[in-house]
Amino acid sequence: MNNNEAPKCDCAVIHEDVVNRVKGEMPEEEQLYDLSELFKSISDQTRLKILFALSKNEMCVCDIAALLGMSQSAISHQLRVLRNVRLVKHQKEGKVVYYTLDDDHVNAIFKQGLDHVAHR
């Protein structure tokens, strides 16, 4: 019924026991999808800079654009990506929209990431 066989592997399984056990321990597809979207959103240098900036202070779109020396449009597009994965939230005051980090997970992730890249 459920066709879980490997359709394209062009080499023999060497350790069938390990493969079968690990297969049962893999996360669900939906979790993997969400995780990859989250990590994709923090893998771009522009978005990384935005997140670092917001971890220091609430900021509006114009300020971020000025800080990074980029166009308002580019920043606005990237903020939408960060909103979609709920890394930032926004709050409108008149014409100005203020962005802040949505929660603290991203700071924890940055810390682990920086620890990792520091090891060389």
Added chain:
Amino acid sequence: MNNNEAPKCDCAVIHEDVVNRVKGEMPEEEQLYDLSELFKSISDQTRLKILFALSKNEMCVCDIAALLGMSQSAISHQLRVLRNVRLVKHQKEGKVVYYTLDDDHVNAIFKQGLDHVAHR
């Protein structure tokens, strides 16, 4: 001398004090580059699956290919990406190459990531 001005921002700075302070608190370009490479490497679903699998057990290339139902070539290409950011290390035994996680940072990052996506 040092041209730090924003060349492309098409809107006025609204909070100059905040922008100037945060500018001094931003990480160095090299750190940002390394971080983005690291996060890029965990943003692809295939590589995420490989890392989850290796967090459960040491595995050879054929086993991973079988587990994920993908070609040996595709897996091999992706393992190179993970090697380049030192997320996995490998060890050769005869013809077979065994891959393992290089350190525990990736598990910590996954935990924070899963915590984040679970909040909805």
Added chain:
DNA sequence: TAATCATATGAACAAATGCTCATATGATTA
């Protein structure tokens, strides 16, 4: 030594991504 096996890698190509440009929207100000 020849055949086979596990893995690595370069080229090619389709799909995804990030920016720019033009323009839309919704709020303030003259």
Added chain:
DNA sequence: TAATCATATGAGCATTTGTTCATATGATTA
């Protein structure tokens, strides 16, 4: 009410990315 400002967004385009295919390498086995 008209002009202006802060922000958002769609289309277009160049670049990057992930896979396949063909082939190379280095080790084992017949």
